[in-house]
Amino acid sequence: MIDRAVLEPVLLSLQTAAVVLVLHLVFGVLFGYLLSKERLPFRLVLDALVTLPLIFPPIATGFMLLLLLGRSGVIGQTLAEQGVEIVFSRTGVFIAAFLSGLPLVTKPVQSAIEQMSESLKEASFILGKSEFETFVRVTLPLIRRVILAGLMLSVGRSFGEVGITLMLGGNINGKTETISLAIYNAVFEGNFERAMMFSALLAVITLGLFFAMNRLAGGRRNVF
Template identity: 35%
Template sequence: MEFYSSPIWISLKVSFIATIITVILGILAAKWITDYKGKMKGILDAILTLPLVLPPTVIGFFLLILLGRNGPIGEFLIKFDKNLIFSWQAEVITATVVAFPLMYKTTRGAFEQIDQNVINAARTLGVAEWRIFCNIMIPLSWPGMAAGGILAFTRALGEFGATLMVAGNIPGKTQTIPIAIYFAVANGEMDKALKLVLLIVGISMIVIVLTNLWSDYQLKFTSNSRRD
């Protein structure tokens, strides 16, 4: 039982924390790029999207360079007797990096679908930019942001390659469900691997179904409010 509970707990903990961070950073980055009018927009967008197309081993390599004892972040943390490599915090960072582009691209697409006349009208009436963002852009972009959050969570939940490089396979500490599946198969423990596979599929399906139900409820609530 301990074999199953440990990867489950670690995976859910890492995925939820990474999703929260990803949603916040993704929304802020999407808002920034949407408003940005400079010549570097294409390059900045490419940099923010890059983890989506890079192989997991490449992402893991870059994170090892940054977070390792000789890297800029790792060397700084060593001064405080902290080490991120082979820790669950490293898994959160890895999951956030690989899931971020999905949240960013989906949210940016939702922002760009908003009728610009609505935003311009609010600005003409003297509405502050932060209120436009919170009271107009966020509500109108909710379905896209919810979709981005779902994709980010499932991507974080299924992350394997980069996580294995940065956090390793330490049972009870860094062994997530995907890593446990891999090593169960490698050891010929197919029954254990199958149970974990079914578990991660079930978790992903539950998250998607619940989010879809919530989105449908929000749409119906909004429609009824407009009629009233």
């Protein structure tokens, strides 16, 4: 029988990866599309917010989010009054993984769209297609490999996230402990066998993710 102390971090990490995959597919692509528009109002603000987790230390980012989403925080206090708890919950773990990996999808998508030939979009408009139809039928197919590569990186990042998760999730055994936090805890306790076991599991999962994404991308070329 599998030890619950081993199973729970694995299941939480897989659940987090699944949630993050969907959120990044929707919001990562959406934000990348919006940021590719130079005349978008507050474009620089959105760009800064999306990019922040990529350039700011994770533990500091987590602390800032803790101040905002904690019970005494501007956002957290309002949510707490509605019975919604984010800090030290699985929701906090999901938010941490989502924010840390978001720029890994958004920025490549933004760059890919900006480098697309305008003639392709203009041809679609001439044929009477709307901007939405052009995005779905022209833009998305052309940047499909970029999206897949970004999703692979962001989901992989979710498995390795520690700093923000420590702040928002609290590293609670059986509740908010992910595989990476389990490795951290094992090393801290001097249990290197356990740390090696979780590291091996993480390696198998991430390698499986890599080959799955390459297969989905189709063809013989690497998604990168």
